[in-house]
Amino acid sequence: MATGARRERERAEREQAIIAAARDLALAEGWEAVTTRRLAAEIEYSQPVLYSHFKGKDAIMAAVAVEGFAELATALASARASAADPRQAVADVAAAYTAFAEQRPALYDAMFTLAVDLPFASQGVPTDLARGFAELADAVRPVAGDDDLEAVTETFWSGLHGLVTLMRSGRLRRADQDRRLAVLVRCFSR
């Protein structure tokens, strides 16, 4: 009778395998290489199995994005925790953010560029997204008069997001990224 529990566990493992395969494939070859057929081949099942776990390809991408939000939050947290002083914290958090986007471009795309609507109504995202947002907020708190801390944080976040996306799409020269980061950090510290 406990066979049902095993089945359920195996199902969960397979679901995780799908997410991992999608993530790895996207990181290695970009999201355009992630097709349902390749995904199915990767996990050694047929295509329809994917649809018994997720509503569609978008839902798979959303699941990958959810993992990304958790990773980003912890990356920001460790950057802020190891900063010497509040001033440095802003710079370190900003550097951690851009480094995350640079090193996991496909993950960043899933989180912010593709899969527009799905994850935000779901369960796991708001938590991890809020965690990351809170790290940014704590970093810029000294500069904000408390009432509009939220607006300041969101603007700081937008600045980072803009730097990352414009550079990744070739609109900004990669070489000057540090200088631009310094300008942004100067705006949001002191």
Place this chain on the structure above:
Amino acid sequence: MATGARRERERAEREQAIIAAARDLALAEGWEAVTTRRLAAEIEYSQPVLYSHFKGKDAIMAAVAVEGFAELATALASARASAADPRQAVADVAAAYTAFAEQRPALYDAMFTLAVDLPFASQGVPTDLARGFAELADAVRPVAGDDDLEAVTETFWSGLHGLVTLMRSGRLRRADQDRRLAVLVRCFSR
């Protein structure tokens, strides 16, 4: 013999019709609704005609983006020209930028999110893109110590781009956009 000139003119008109159809369709129903079949039906020709004008669908989107860069540049220019003082110029240019993105979302996507590489190697874009960039630079010039005016401008641009894209994808509440814009403008004026 002058018949060749007419043919060429008709060809140019048809090419413009393709770009206009793509643009209108994208603005009305989004880029996912722009298929080569619908585009062909819209201009009342068969699909292969599209490929005698453009290398592929991406090239059509790039052509639409090129028009967008010209429009954005003139919008920014007129905003800056009609500003009372330098301080106000930054705010007005920022407002014009976000208004452009808000009112022509599909156009903005073609310029910055989709069609990643094509237009920048081509002829028309660098000019109009540089025009828009110059408007931003002139607006923020007072705040920059001349040497890194470029970095300051690029960072300002990134901030605007981040605000626009994060809000459009639902990551930021639309209601607080004015407050965020004010924060950004404060950073880049005085």
Place this chain on the structure above:
DNA sequence: CAGGAACGCTAGCAGTGCTAGAATCCGTGG
């Protein structure tokens, strides 16, 4: 008016996300 070339169309390819229905496996009761 005949020859020829430029032109646009029909038809089709390979690939996409997704799904209906057949086939197979597996735990259960006789």
Place this chain on the structure above:
DNA sequence: CCACGGATTCTAGCACTGCTAGCGTTCCTG
């Protein structure tokens, strides 16, 4: 130990995508 029944998985296919080869027509030229 075997046959049944339900869940699970696969095969085959649909409608659509971007794109292209090759045929038919049209129009200009000599």
